[in-house]
Amino acid sequence: MKAAAFDYVKAGSIEQVIDLLGRHGDDARVLAGGQTLMATLNMRLSEPALVIDITGLAALRGIELRGEVLRIGALATHTQIEQSPLVARHAPLLTEAAPHIAHRAIRNSGTWGGSIAYADPAAEWPACLLALGGTVVVQGPAGERRIAGDDFFTGLYATALRPEEIIVAGEIPVATPDGWSGMSQLARRHGDYAIVGLAASARRQGRALLSVRLAFMGVATTPWRARQTEAVLDGQAPDEATLARAVAALREEIDPLPDLTNTPDTKRHLAGVLLQRLLASART
Amino acid sequence: MPDLFPLNLTVNGQARRCSVEPRTHLVDFLRDDVGLKGSHLGCEHGVCGACTVELNGQIVRGCLTLAVQADGGEVNTIEGLSQSGAIRDLQQAFVARNALQCGFCTSGMLMAAKELVETQPHATRAEVRDWISGNYCRCTGYHAIVDAICDVLRQRQEAAR
Numbered sequence: 001m002k003a004a005a006f007d008y009v010k011a012g013s014i015e016q017v018i019d020l021l022g023r024h025g026d027d028a029r030v031l032a033g034g035q036t037l038m039a040t041l042n043m044r045l046s047e048p049a050l051v052i053d054i055t056g057l058a059a060l061r062g063i064e065l066r067g068e069v070l071r072i073g074a075l076a077t078h079t080q081i082e083q084s085p086l087v088a089r090h091a092p093l094l095t096e097a098a099p100h101i102a103h104r105a106i107r108n109s110g111t112w113g114g115s116i117a118y119a120d121p122a123a124e125w126p127a128c129l130l131a132l133g134g135t136v137v138v139q140g141p142a143g144e145r146r147i148a149g150d151d152f153f154t155g156l157y158a159t160a161l162r163p164e165e166i167i168v169a170g171e172i173p174v175a176t177p178d179g180w181s182g183m184s185q186l187a188r189r190h191g192d193y194a195i196v197g198l199a200a201s202a203r204r205q206g207r208a209l210l211s212v213r214l215a216f217m218g219v220a221t222t223p224w225r226a227r228q229t230e231a232v233l234d235g236q237a238p239d240e241a242t243l244a245r246a247v248a249a250l251r252e253e254i255d256p257l258p259d260l261t262n263t264p265d266t267k268r269h270l271a272g273v274l275l276q277r278l279l280a281s282a283r284t
Numbered sequence: 285m286p287d288l289f290p291l292n293l294t295v296n297g298q299a300r301r302c303s304v305e306p307r308t309h310l311v312d313f314l315r316d317d318v319g320l321k322g323s324h325l326g327c328e329h330g331v332c333g334a335c336t337v338e339l340n341g342q343i344v345r346g347c348l349t350l351a352v353q354a355d356g357g358e359v360n361t362i363e364g365l366s367q368s369g370a371i372r373d374l375q376q377a378f379v380a381r382n383a384l385q386c387g388f389c390t391s392g393m394l395m396a397a398k399e400l401v402e403t404q405p406h407a408t409r410a411e412v413r414d415w416i417s418g419n420y421c422r423c424t425g426y427h428a429i430v431d432a433i434c435d436v437l438r439q440r441q442e443a444a445r
Binding site for chain 2: 001042
């Protein structure tokens, strides 16, 4: 199908975007990489009167180290993140996750900010943001504000972003020498959305893991942290007995939504498999 | 009716000045306005890969890119790559390996294969399979396509020695 007609503005500044969003409200859509928006336009699931193209805004580009955080501009593409030496050094979980996002042609266009704003519960970046304790930087009429990743995803495709705000960057605390992170997912075919996925991080103290964060993809209306299971693992070495307890706790705690082909029971089982596999790889 | 937007871009090395409706995506523009029918439209929502073209040196989904977003940019299609000889070895390998039957996916498949052999010259067979998982082929069952791409990877590695 073809998109319905719309007006188009290539924004010259963030202020202009905020102003346009204020005046057009829900009739306007922000276009970054377009890898979700364009598909919904083509299928006429979305028929905005105005498309605001933000891809010309240099302030939203780039990946840089700012003190203790890695700041990734909203317009950084999945490929740029995948290939960035800074990311590989300071947020290796993102380097590991990037190749799982769709396919190369899509990674060349799709953006970090777009994926976080769309908030697909099965997508990689929102889950990685939770796993790494990241922060979303947004800008609106009142200026800039920071929202913890844990508070950002509020429901199915819903976020704490206000109607006149856009995401300008995401900040990830830089990896420390005692840090561990990893991701694992199950998909029918490389690049498909995960049936279930897990992004995780922790600090190591001897053989024990501290501050464990487990962020699951594809099980809830948002990327989802298994907080009771995190507590079971916290301060423990991920040996077989501990992992068995953690998997049991997870299967108790998790309440997965089905998808077209997988029942909640299947997903509950698979989530345990991923937890077992991933945490076993965290052993020293 | 929304206004037409001016569009200045380079297609296969040739500068063009046109105007387009904002809603026109890149492949409709290439096929209908420029007359280059080599880029195909299958699903038109980013799943099948038949519309893969190069924008500013990287492959993109032509159906998920607005033509106006190519303003000031450089587009390469299968026609340009065929004429320049840049992918002659890939095309010959596709023929030698029977890596196409109906041919609908072939232009997109070749665009994707080009970026693979250029950016990952040491890709393994498994990596080739992962890479082309974004391009659907309903005829070949993929093995012949993977064979052809692996042939070219090998040939280019030998030539580079």
